[in-house]
Amino acid sequence: MPKLNDSAKEPEIxxxxxxxxxxxxxxxxxxxxxxxVYRAKGVLxxxxxxxxxxxxxxxxxxxxxxxxxxxxxxxxxxGKEVPAWTEFALEDAASVAPVASMVRDxxxxxxxxxxxxxxx
Numbered sequence: 001m002p003k004l005n006d007s008a009k010e011p012e013i014x015x016x017x018x019x020x021x022x023x024x025x026x027x028x029x030x031x032x033x034x035x036x037v038y039r040a041k042g043v044l045x046x047x048x049x050x051x052x053x054x055x056x057x058x059x060x061x062x063x064x065x066x067x068x069x070x071x072x073x074x075x076x077x078x079g080k081e082v083p084a085w086t087e088f089a090l091e092d093a094a095s096v097a098p099v100a101s102m103v104r105d106x107x108x109x110x111x112x113x114x115x116x117x118x119x120x
Contacts, residue, residue, distance in 0.1 A: 024107060026040050040110035041115070044056050050077070052091070054085050058084075072086045073086070074087070
């Protein structure tokens with residue numbers, strides 16, 4: 001997982017995301033590939049890395065909206081594109097607010113997935 005282009009900004013972006021996310025029910029944090037991750041009922045929905053923020057649980061129509069409204073794109077890690085993961089460029093803490101609704105969508109989708117019976 002690549003680090004932020006400006007790794008000096010990572011702590012302030014992490015703090016802004018924590019402020020946004022950590023009050024939501026059933027959220028836990030951890031590390032994956034050396035990056036901070038957020039899970040809802042154990043389902044990964046967001047991580048810090050790449051150009052800023054990666055959301056892993058947006059539906060196709062939400063990914064298209066993210067691309068159009070936020071210039072987001074499919075995440076590319078180690079030269080391989082992951083089309084279901086959407087990467088948002090975040091420059092600093094102030095750039096978290098404009099994507100907050102997308103983060104909430106990813107969280108809601110993760111909760112829905114977590115609540116599905118196994119095998120569905």
